[in-house]
Amino acid sequence: MTTADASPPPRGATTPATDPTPAADPALATDPALATDPAPAPAAGAAPGTGVGVDVDAVPLRHPGRWAAGVAIGVLAAMGVHSLVTNRNFQWGTVGDYLFAEPVLRGLWATVYLTVIAMAIGIVGGIVLAILRMSPNPVVAGAAWLYIWFFRGTPLLVQILFWSFIGALYPRLSLGIPFGPSFVSGDANHIVPLFAAAVLGLGLNEAAYMAEIVRAGINGVDAGQTEAASALGMSRALTLRRIVLPQAMRTIIPPTGNETISMLKTTSLVSVISYNELLNATRLIYARNFQTIPLLIVAALWYLALTSVLTVGQHQLERRFARGTLARVGERR
Amino acid sequence: MSGTAVPMVRAERVRKSFGQHVALREVSLTVVPGEVTCLIGPSGSGKTTFLRCINHLEQISGGRLEVDGELVGYREHRGRIRELRPRDIARKRREIGMVFQRFNLFPHLTALENIIEAPVRVRAERRSEAVERGRALLARVGLADRAGAYPAELSGGQQQRVAIARALAMRPKLMLFDEPTSALDPELVGEVLEIMRQLATEGMTMIVVTHELGFARQAADTVVFMDAGRVVEVGPPATLLTAPTHERTRAFLSKVL
Numbered sequence: 001m002t003t004a005d006a007s008p009p010p011r012g013a014t015t016p017a018t019d020p021t022p023a024a025d026p027a028l029a030t031d032p033a034l035a036t037d038p039a040p041a042p043a044a045g046a047a048p049g050t051g052v053g054v055d056v057d058a059v060p061l062r063h064p065g066r067w068a069a070g071v072a073i074g075v076l077a078a079m080g081v082h083s084l085v086t087n088r089n090f091q092w093g094t095v096g097d098y099l100f101a102e103p104v105l106r107g108l109w110a111t112v113y114l115t116v117i118a119m120a121i122g123i124v125g126g127i128v129l130a131i132l133r134m135s136p137n138p139v140v141a142g143a144a145w146l147y148i149w150f151f152r153g154t155p156l157l158v159q160i161l162f163w164s165f166i167g168a169l170y171p172r173l174s175l176g177i178p179f180g181p182s183f184v185s186g187d188a189n190h191i192v193p194l195f196a197a198a199v200l201g202l203g204l205n206e207a208a209y210m211a212e213i214v215r216a217g218i219n220g221v222d223a224g225q226t227e228a229a230s231a232l233g234m235s236r237a238l239t240l241r242r243i244v245l246p247q248a249m250r251t252i253i254p255p256t257g258n259e260t261i262s263m264l265k266t267t268s269l270v271s272v273i274s275y276n277e278l279l280n281a282t283r284l285i286y287a288r289n290f291q292t293i294p295l296l297i298v299a300a301l302w303y304l305a306l307t308s309v310l311t312v313g314q315h316q317l318e319r320r321f322a323r324g325t326l327a328r329v330g331e332r333r
Numbered sequence: 334m335s336g337t338a339v340p341m342v343r344a345e346r347v348r349k350s351f352g353q354h355v356a357l358r359e360v361s362l363t364v365v366p367g368e369v370t371c372l373i374g375p376s377g378s379g380k381t382t383f384l385r386c387i388n389h390l391e392q393i394s395g396g397r398l399e400v401d402g403e404l405v406g407y408r409e410h411r412g413r414i415r416e417l418r419p420r421d422i423a424r425k426r427r428e429i430g431m432v433f434q435r436f437n438l439f440p441h442l443t444a445l446e447n448i449i450e451a452p453v454r455v456r457a458e459r460r461s462e463a464v465e466r467g468r469a470l471l472a473r474v475g476l477a478d479r480a481g482a483y484p485a486e487l488s489g490g491q492q493q494r495v496a497i498a499r500a501l502a503m504r505p506k507l508m509l510f511d512e513p514t515s516a517l518d519p520e521l522v523g524e525v526l527e528i529m530r531q532l533a534t535e536g537m538t539m540i541v542v543t544h545e546l547g548f549a550r551q552a553a554d555t556v557v558f559m560d561a562g563r564v565v566e567v568g569p570p571a572t573l574l575t576a577p578t579h580e581r582t583r584a585f586l587s588k589v590l
Contacts, residue, residue, distance in 0.1 A: 228437035231388055232451035232503060233427030236419060242454060246441045321441075 094294035098285065099301065107281025108302050114198055114267045114277055119260050121203025126210020131240070133215055144211070151208035157269055160201035164273035167193065198270040198277075206263060213255045217248035249321045257314030261307050268299075278302055339402040341366045341507055341538045342387060348395035349382055349562075356382040358562040359396065364555075366506075369539045371549035371570070374559035375585060380542040383559070384509050387540065388429040389422055400429065401506065427455060430500030434512040436492040438484040444471060444495045445480040448502045456503065463502070470498040474528050490521030497528055508532065510541040546589060550574055558582045 084090060098104055132144035151159070167187075176182030186193075221244050229239040271280035282295040342364035349357040357379045364370050372380040385391040386398060389406040398405045406422060407414045417425075438447050448470055449463040458466075471477050474494035476487075484492050493513055500508060510529065514522040526548050533539060533552045543549060549556050549570055556573045558566045558581075566579045577583050 222437075224433060224435055224437040225439065227390060228431075228433060228439070229451075230390065230423070231426060231429070231431035231433075232499070233423045233425075233455045234451060235423050238454055242450065243439055247439075 089293060090297065091291065091294040094291050095297050095301070098282075098291075098295060098298045101285070103281045103285060104278070104298060104302070107276060107278040108306075110276055110281075111264065111267050111278040111302075112306070114202065114270065114275075115260070115264045117199050118202035118206055118267070119263050121199065122206025122210045122259070122263070123256065125203065125207025126212075126214050127245075129207055129211035130214035130218060133211060134218070148208045148211055151205050156201065156205050156266065157272065159205055160197065160270055160273060163197035163201045164194065166197065194273065194275055197273060198267075198275040201270065202263065202267065206259065209259060210256070213252055213259070214248070217250075217252035218244055220251050221247045246321075250318075253317050253321055254314070257310070257317065260314075261310050264306055264310065265303055268303075339366075340364060340399075341368075341401055342540065343399045344383070344396070345398070346396040347383070347386065347393050347398050349379075349386060349391060350394050356562055357386070357393075360559075360562070360564055361396075362557060362564055362567070364538065364540060366538050367536045368554040369533045369541065369552050370555045370557060371553040372540065372542045372557045372559060373544070373546065373549060373585075374565075377561075378559040379562040380559050381511055384511050384540060384542050387507075387509060388426050388431055390431075400425070423455075427451075427503050428506050430503060430505035430508040432493070432496050432500055432508070432510045432513045434515050436484070436489070436496045436516070438492055438496055438499070440484050443481050443483055444476065444487065444498075447484070447495060448499045451499070452502050467498070467502060470501055471495070473501075473531075474498045475524070488521060489517045490524045493517065493525045494528055497525075497532075501532075506538065508537055508539045510539065510543070512542050512544065514543070514545055544589070546574060546586075558585065560585070 129144045129147060132140050133148070135141045135144075172185060172187065174182035174185035176184070218240075225243055225247065226239055229243045234243070267277055268279040270277060271283060274280060276284075279299050282299045286292045286295040340363045342362070344360050344362045346359040346361055347357055348355070348359060360379070360383055362370075362383075372383065374380055382391060386393050387400060387405065392406055403425070404414070405425070406417055408417055408421075409415075438444075439450065442450060445464065445467050448467040449458075449460070452458040452463040452466070453460055468477065468480060471480055474497055476491055476494055476498075479487060479491065479495075482491075484495070487495065497513075513529070514525050517525065522545070526545060529539070529541070529548070530552050541548070541553070551570075553570045555567060556570045557564055558573060558577070558579070560581050566573060566577060566582045568577075573582065574586065577586060
């Protein structure tokens with residue numbers, strides 16, 4: 001830290017030894033570029049003869065092992081591509097026919113929708129559970145523990161099936177004041193409870209996992225931060241919202257990204273209760289035309305596309321919440 | 334209003350124990366408004382614990398502790414002492430600034446954001462006014478040009494100066510310093526002590542736990558020597574640091590000086 005603002009970066013320090021002052025000026029001018037992007041420096045060092053005169057002109061070490069591994073993987077990849085192209089059972093034409101078919105796109109939309117809602121329930125529920133779990137009230141903390149214990153302790157598939165058969169337990173569901181009047185009431189086996197079963201099954205289970213992720217994140221924040229906030233007269237809630245959670249985000253976001261990607265694929269489980277998401281949509285098609293493999297490929301391609309988009313989004317979020325960390329300063333050096 | 338009659342801090346036989354371990358045994362001490370009090374003594378003598386009791390980061394186990402004439406962490410009602418609600422404890426803490434050994438700046442906020450956070454969120458000051466004042470405070474600690482820097486981009490000495498500015502932004506009537514220079518590289522100690530000396534000359538009431546006897550000698554009105562959870566000796570720096578009456582003080586000073 002101290003060297004960073006006291007003296008110019010290492011490059012500037014070496015140039016005066018070999019070069020007189022004129023060379024020092026351009027070196028200083030390129031400093032910001034070096035500071036923001038460390039890549040150019042090693043690249044210039046690796047390529048002999050380029051770069052400025054001070055670079056070491058050495059014969060690079062050879063890596064035959066790397067070459068062998070590269071060739072082996074190249075051969076395997078060629079075999080894979082060859083089979084993809086020549087094996088007619090893939091039926092790429094059929095894949096193309098159904099990739100943008102209307103029922104598939106509707107299923108895709110349902111999958112995205114389900115993922116978003118289930119993760120929203122999972123994240124909000126997880127934060128609430130994590131805070132309850134750390135409550136000084138043992139009854140509250142115990143209830144949160146019990147929830148996590150139950151939802152992590154039973155298979156998700158069982159939970160989804162349970163929610164879908166909730167009609168056997170409560171034939172009518174209503175929304176209203178407890179023990180008072182109800183505003184909305186309906187048959188539990190109506191179409192909305194099917195979506196509700198899918199969302200509840202996925203979201204409530206996710207909340208249990210998210211709770212542990214959030215709790216680990218909060219516990220990872222230095223106790224001195226809470227003390228400093230307290231000393232400034234900040235309340236417990238304000239400290240949590242403004243000081244602790246933003247810092248905890250840094251450790252919470254990468255696993256949450258993984259959970260979201262995982263959730264996107266886990267939504268396929270609700271096809272067992274015939275909720276018409278991506279997998280179920282393709283299953284319905286191949287049940288009629290028996291083009292099983294091409295349609296599973298259609299589903300797989302869409303899952304891959306969506307997880308790729310999510311991976312990029314996760315990376316962006318991580319960068320956003322990494323501000324003010326040592327890693328960032330590391331980049332600048 | 335309170336005038337000089339009411340001491341800023343009045344501790345009467347304050348005790349504090351952590352389970353079996355007794356950190357403070359009957360500490361009695363009075364701090365007069367506008368004065369600088371330095372707490373010195375070996376580590377484990379209870380200096381930091383006592384400081385943390387003053388803004389109720391630690392709850393005292395016995396005795397009586399008042400800040401500006403009001404009990405810390407409690408209120409008296411019909412002859413009974415009752416615990417304060419967290420909200421009331423927080424309200425009282427606003428008036429006491431604290432500077433930590435390890436700075437404890439908020440790493441996800443810039444220097445300026447660190448300073449305006451509590452004024453805006455806790456004292457509900459208008460943001461534009463808080464920013465203006467924040468910049469003035471940064472200028473006062475010599476960091477006008479680093480308003481946008483994150484703590485990790487600042488040196489230890491700069492971080493501690495921001496931490497002092499952050500505490501001052503709440504307009505405290507009392508400033509507590511918990512070994513503010515102990516985590517600093519030796520060459521950065523001076524810049525922080527310089528700010529503290531300025532504050533002292535401006536009349537801020539300060540309680541400073543420190544190992545910097547040079548600072549105590551120059552800036553303190555009163556030096557308190559603590560050992561094993563007790564106040565051993567209290568006096569003006571000229572007397573206590575050069576001609577201590579107690580053997581324990583003499584032994585400590587001979588090792589440190």
